Amino acid sequence: MAVLSRSEPSFSVDVFQNEYLAEGAREVNAIVTVTTTGGGTTGGRPVSRDADGGAGGAAGAQAAVVIMVDCSGSMDYPAEKLRNARAATAVAVDTIRDGVAFAVVAGTHEATEVYPGGGKLAVAGDATRAQAKEALRKLSASGGTAIGTWLLKARQLFASRPESTIRHGILLTDGRNEHEKPGGLDAALESAAGYFTVDCRGVGTDWEVAELRRISSALLGTVDIVAEPSGLAEDFRQMMETAMGKQVADVSLRVWTPANAVVRYVKQVSPSLEDLTDHRTEAGPRAGDYPTGSWGDESRDYHVCVEVPSAEVGNEMLAARISLVLPRPDGSTEVLSQGLVRAVWTDDLASTTRISPQVAHYTGQAELASSIQEGLEAHRAGDLDRATAKLGAAVRIAHRTGNDSTYKLLQKVVDVVDPKEGTVRFRKNVSEADSMTLETRSTKTVRVKK
Structure with a gap:
C-alpha cells in the first residue's frame, strides 16, 4: 500500500491478489480496496457561518x-x-x-x-x-x-x-x-x-x-x-x-499497463456490483481512467483484470499500476494514492493454484447477482426448470458467502430445502414487491470475511 500526502480527506489503496501464474498463463486478477477517511459527515446539518451571519463554509x-x-x-x-x-x-x-x-x-x-x-x-x-x-x-x-x-x-x-x-x-x-x-x-x-x-x-x-x-x-x-x-x-x-457526507468529487481509478498488456475489465464489486469497463477515458500512453464518482468517509472494492504477455518460469513483471486521481482546475491531475499489481511466473503448483480469497469471493458475488437476475427472467418467461436451477444456485452462493440479506430476500421467493446444495422450490403466490426487491438488490454484495 502507498498513501501519498494530501490534505484531508485522505485516500488509501490496497491491492489483494495471487501474483503467481503458471508458465504461459496471461490473466492477472486483483481486488483493489479504496478507502477514504477524515472527509465525511455522519448525518445532521453541520452549520458554519460567515462574517455577516450567513451560511458559509x-x-x-x-x-x-x-x-x-x-x-x-x-x-x-x-x-x-x-x-x-x-x-x-x-x-x-x-x-x-x-x-x-x-x-x-x-x-x-x-x-x-x-x-x-x-x-x-x-x-x-x-x-x-x-x-x-x-x-x-x-x-x-x-x-x-x-x-x-x-x-x-x-x-x-x-x-x-x-x-x-x-x-x-x-x-x-x-x-x-x-x-x-x-x-x-x-x-x-x-x-x-x-x-x-x-x-x-x-x-x-x-x-x-x-x-x-x-x-x-x-x-x-x-x-x-x-x-x-x-x-x-x-x-x-x-x-x-x-x-x-460527500467531500471529494470526480475521483477516477487510473489503470496503467505495460506494453502489450490489456485491461480486460474494471468493476466495482463492493458495496454493489457495477461494471465500469465501458466508462473508460484515455489518460495518456497505456493508461485509462475509470470514474468512481464522489467520496465521503467510506471504502469500496474494485476488481481489475489485466491480460499480460505470456512468459516463462522465473519471469516477473508489473502488470498494472493503479492510481487514484483527482483533476485540478488548472488542468493538472493530483495522484491521491497508488497500488501495484504484479505477475510472477512459477512452476510451483501450490502457488499457481491458490486463488486470492478476495478475488474468489467477489467472483462468487457476481455469479450470485447474475443467477438471481437470470432466474427471475426465466420465471417471467415461464421456464420454471431454469428459474429453479438459477435461484437454487443463488441460494447456494448466498449461503456459502454469508450474504445474509440476499439469502433472506431469496427465501421470500423460494422455499429452501437444502441451502448447501441449492435445492429450492418456488413459493406459491410470490408478491410482485418481493420479486422486484430481490431483483433490485441482487447487485448488493458483502465483503470478504476476515
Missing part, C-alpha cells in the same frame, strides 16, 4: 443537490404515493446541509421547477428550507413520464452554479419512461454522465428495475425499491445524509 459552497419527484398521473393511484413523496421530499430538504445549493423539480412528460424557480438553485438555510417545504404543497399529479427531460432540467440547474463540484441528484418514479421521444433518455444520460450522480428510487411495483438500473449505472448512483410509500421518508433521509 467551503463544503457547502462546493455541493449542489436536485431532487426530481415523479408527479405523473399514476402518482395519485393510490393518493398516498404523492402524499408520501411530498413528505419524503420535505425530509430530504430538512437534511440538506447549510450552504448547499439545491432545487426541487416536478417530473411529468416535462420538467417543472418547483423551487426556487427561475432556472437557479437556492442556498440551503433556515429560510430557504422553509420556503421549499411550503412550495411542495403545490405538487399535484397529472401527465406522463419522461425521465430524460427531468435529467436535462437537473443538468441545466447544476450548470447555473458552476462553482459546485459535488453535484448529486435524487430521482423518484413510480412508472416506466413511456412519454419520451425515441432516444430522449439516451441523449439525457450522455449529457449528464460525468457531470452529476443520481440515486434512483422506484416506489410501488409498476416501474422497471432494468430501466432505473441503467440510469443509476450511467450516472454512478444507486437504485433501490420502496415498495410501500410509507417508507419513502426514511429512505430519502438516508439518501440525503449520504449525499451530504
Whole structure:
C-alpha cells in the first residue's frame, strides 16, 4: 500500500491478489480496496457561518443537490404515493446541509421547477428550507413520464452554479419512461454522465428495475425499491445524509499497463456490483481512467483484470499500476494514492493454484447477482426448470458467502430445502414487491470475511 500526502480527506489503496501464474498463463486478477477517511459527515446539518451571519463554509459552497419527484398521473393511484413523496421530499430538504445549493423539480412528460424557480438553485438555510417545504404543497399529479427531460432540467440547474463540484441528484418514479421521444433518455444520460450522480428510487411495483438500473449505472448512483410509500421518508433521509457526507468529487481509478498488456475489465464489486469497463477515458500512453464518482468517509472494492504477455518460469513483471486521481482546475491531475499489481511466473503448483480469497469471493458475488437476475427472467418467461436451477444456485452462493440479506430476500421467493446444495422450490403466490426487491438488490454484495 502507498498513501501519498494530501490534505484531508485522505485516500488509501490496497491491492489483494495471487501474483503467481503458471508458465504461459496471461490473466492477472486483483481486488483493489479504496478507502477514504477524515472527509465525511455522519448525518445532521453541520452549520458554519460567515462574517455577516450567513451560511458559509467551503463544503457547502462546493455541493449542489436536485431532487426530481415523479408527479405523473399514476402518482395519485393510490393518493398516498404523492402524499408520501411530498413528505419524503420535505425530509430530504430538512437534511440538506447549510450552504448547499439545491432545487426541487416536478417530473411529468416535462420538467417543472418547483423551487426556487427561475432556472437557479437556492442556498440551503433556515429560510430557504422553509420556503421549499411550503412550495411542495403545490405538487399535484397529472401527465406522463419522461425521465430524460427531468435529467436535462437537473443538468441545466447544476450548470447555473458552476462553482459546485459535488453535484448529486435524487430521482423518484413510480412508472416506466413511456412519454419520451425515441432516444430522449439516451441523449439525457450522455449529457449528464460525468457531470452529476443520481440515486434512483422506484416506489410501488409498476416501474422497471432494468430501466432505473441503467440510469443509476450511467450516472454512478444507486437504485433501490420502496415498495410501500410509507417508507419513502426514511429512505430519502438516508439518501440525503449520504449525499451530504460527500467531500471529494470526480475521483477516477487510473489503470496503467505495460506494453502489450490489456485491461480486460474494471468493476466495482463492493458495496454493489457495477461494471465500469465501458466508462473508460484515455489518460495518456497505456493508461485509462475509470470514474468512481464522489467520496465521503467510506471504502469500496474494485476488481481489475489485466491480460499480460505470456512468459516463462522465473519471469516477473508489473502488470498494472493503479492510481487514484483527482483533476485540478488548472488542468493538472493530483495522484491521491497508488497500488501495484504484479505477475510472477512459477512452476510451483501450490502457488499457481491458490486463488486470492478476495478475488474468489467477489467472483462468487457476481455469479450470485447474475443467477438471481437470470432466474427471475426465466420465471417471467415461464421456464420454471431454469428459474429453479438459477435461484437454487443463488441460494447456494448466498449461503456459502454469508450474504445474509440476499439469502433472506431469496427465501421470500423460494422455499429452501437444502441451502448447501441449492435445492429450492418456488413459493406459491410470490408478491410482485418481493420479486422486484430481490431483483433490485441482487447487485448488493458483502465483503470478504476476515
